[in-house]
Amino acid sequence: QNVKKYFPIKGGILKRTVGHLKAVDDVSFQIHKGETLGIVGESGSGKSTLGRVMLRLLDPTDGTINFNDVDISQLKKKEMNEYRKDMQIVFQDPFASLNSKMSVGELIEEPLLVQTSLSRSERQQKAAEMIEKVGLRRSDLQKYPHEFSGGQRQRISIARALVLEPKFVICDEPVSALDVSIQAQVLNLMKDLQDDLGLTYLFIAHDLSVVKHISDRVAVMYLGRIAEIAPKKELYNNPLHPYTKGLLSSIPVIDTEEGGEKQRERVKLTGDLPSPANPPSGCTFRTRCPLAHDRCITERPELVEKEDGHFVACHLYTS
Ligand code: SF4
Numbered sequence: 001q002n003v004k005k006y007f008p009i010k011g012g013i014l015k016r017t018v019g020h021l022k023a024v025d026d027v028s029f030q031i032h033k034g035e036t037l038g039i040v041g042e043s044g045s046g047k048s049t050l051g052r053v054m055l056r057l058l059d060p061t062d063g064t065i066n067f068n069d070v071d072i073s074q075l076k077k078k079e080m081n082e083y084r085k086d087m088q089i090v091f092q093d094p095f096a097s098l099n100s101k102m103s104v105g106e107l108i109e110e111p112l113l114v115q116t117s118l119s120r121s122e123r124q125q126k127a128a129e130m131i132e133k134v135g136l137r138r139s140d141l142q143k144y145p146h147e148f149s150g151g152q153r154q155r156i157s158i159a160r161a162l163v164l165e166p167k168f169v170i171c172d173e174p175v176s177a178l179d180v181s182i183q184a185q186v187l188n189l190m191k192d193l194q195d196d197l198g199l200t201y202l203f204i205a206h207d208l209s210v211v212k213h214i215s216d217r218v219a220v221m222y223l224g225r226i227a228e229i230a231p232k233k234e235l236y237n238n239p240l241h242p243y244t245k246g247l248l249s250s251i252p253v254i255d256t257e258e259g260g261e262k263q264r265e266r267v268k269l270t271g272d273l274p275s276p277a278n279p280p281s282g283c284t285f286r287t288r289c290p291l292a293h294d295r296c297i298t299e300r301p302e303l304v305e306k307e308d309g310h311f312v313a314c315h316l317y318t319s
């Protein structure tokens with residue numbers, strides 16, 4: 001609720017704080033148990049920062065973060081440890097996130113060593129079960145990360161994140177670094193694991209095509225704020241925000257799914273994302289919006305519910 005994460009900007013020879021980079025600027029939403037919420041935005045939109053704040057890998061500047069009705073936003077490190085096990089993250093780059101000096105077995109067992117009091121043989125047993133769940137072999141536990149392809153390494157990262165049996169997992173662009181040909185395999189694996197283990201996902205991506213199949217609802221972020229959030233089908237079939245329309249215009253329409261998809265109105269996005277250190281006044285999207293008008297310069301649009309569960313922050317939909 002109302003989560004903000006501002007980073008100080010230091011300037012001058014005294015390195016004083018001269019401003020703030022508003023990476024996450026007043027974001028509120030809920031994720032329901034067992035669902036996948038996709039979060040989409042360009043790089044610099046604040047989506048990864050939001051994910052890290054939700055797990056308290058970064059402290060929020062303001063706002064509350066409720067996990068199963070407990071506000072974890074102010075918990076001290078030690079108090080937070082109780083919840084760490086339940087919340088895990090899978091990072092984008094399987095080459096950077098795995099320590100190359102550790103065997104796969106050690107990598108998967110490490111979270112158990114840190115967070116549980118399981119014996120060595122119990123840890124080994126869990127790692128062996130987990131490696132099979134992600135589609136690799138027990139004999140792979142003796143190998144090292146460099147012996148695996150990108151897709152296999154991401155499977156190892158997933159095993160490492162899930163070995164603690166978390167309830168909530170943030171997937172921060174887990175397939176963006178992979179070849180397109182193996183993205184679908186890893187996404188399918190994540191979906192199967194979600195069903196098997198009863199996981200709840202926050203799935204971060206930089207375009208709307210990746211989250212399309214895995215998400216139940218999708219939120220679109222722009223410069224640290226939510227521009228639109230809706231159930232998946234509703235968002236893809238009836239996008240309201242000009243930014244969402246622009247993002248959808250750049251992905252091909254494939255109508256093989258149930259009911260297919262309407263031909264969409266095309267909105268061409270021009271220009272780059274402005275700096276979050278110096279965002280435009282009023283609606284922060286106005287410098288790129290083909291429908292910007294006077295009110296957009298002075299007044300910031302709030303997120304309002306237009307249809308059941310479909311929220312949008314744009315003056316075109318408020319009177
Ligand atoms: Fe465009 Fe104005 Fe809507 Fe912002 S509020 S998206 S500038 S029409």
Ligand code: MG
Nearest residue numbers: 043047048173
């Ligand atoms: Mg990122």
